[in-house]
Amino acid sequence: MANNDDPSDDVTVLAADQSLLRKLGNINLDKVLSPEAIEKAEAVITDASDGLYVDCLKEADKLESVVDQFKSRALDVEHHLKKIISSSFSIKAKAGQSGYDLVSLLAKSLHVRCEEMLAEQVTPSALKIIAWHAQSIKQLLVLNVKGDGGKVGEAILAEIEKLKFAA
């Protein structure tokens, strides 16, 4: 982070802008944004989960398709990896938002590893690991496995721990 102690650095400090507080006027946010109001807002998120789930399924199909292309034509590595990263990142957020925690975790594992692989060579075993992630994500969504997936989830998490990309 920048060091504001550099004497040659000309620093201007603007006093905190109170305009939003003034806009609030007499509104008491403790009353307006009460626990009940927040609970209603949480229900909006819960109600949206079906739509997010359907979207995740579509994204998982896309992901599978990209991974298949990657396996058969692994020429444009960066292009395919970026598509996988984009897809898995999207699944991570939407799956997490709709209660598919294990799917979200898998998607995160996939995009993080693919990001690391942008700087490395993609080996056949690394490709298998990518495919395993994509297939697992799809299966869990198709089987509607919410939350941490119970025993299945434990087994998958153990598998993620064991997986190492070959150098």
Place this chain on the structure above:
Amino acid sequence: MPPHSLHAFNILIVDDELLIRNLVRGVLTSLGFTNVTEANSGRKALEQIASNKFDFIITDWRMDDLDGIDIVHHIRKSQTPPLCNTPIIMLTGNTEASYVKTAISAGINGYLIKPFSAEQLVKRIRAVIEAPRDFIISKNFTGPDRRHINQPPPEGMDRRKKRKKK
């Protein structure tokens, strides 16, 4: 609609995912923040910002053209209020500490990780409205004062010099 004036707050949501924009809008509307504008890309966001004054902005990070950090940089580098000190909340799936540091260094006001809860969003919004921070403009950093937690310096270090406030 709830009987109060949160609709006076003009909010911009930026996310390339329609479902996420709908979700954030739905949560905001439920709370009473009904004056919400959407942008589905970084470029569209900058167009909106050029022609409208927003009270705060909630933006995604990863987008195809300009991303959330580009938006933050654009706003902060103007270095002229009221645009430059528009509060910005980053709503993102980037969870690693390095990303959080990058966003703070860019000059965000709040960081919220997806999946988010209404409670977490409310907390960030209330901080922006009720606890505004001094705003720093310098060669190396433009943004809300990152030293907003009132703690003494680590043992063995002196407190930094005070700067004149404008």
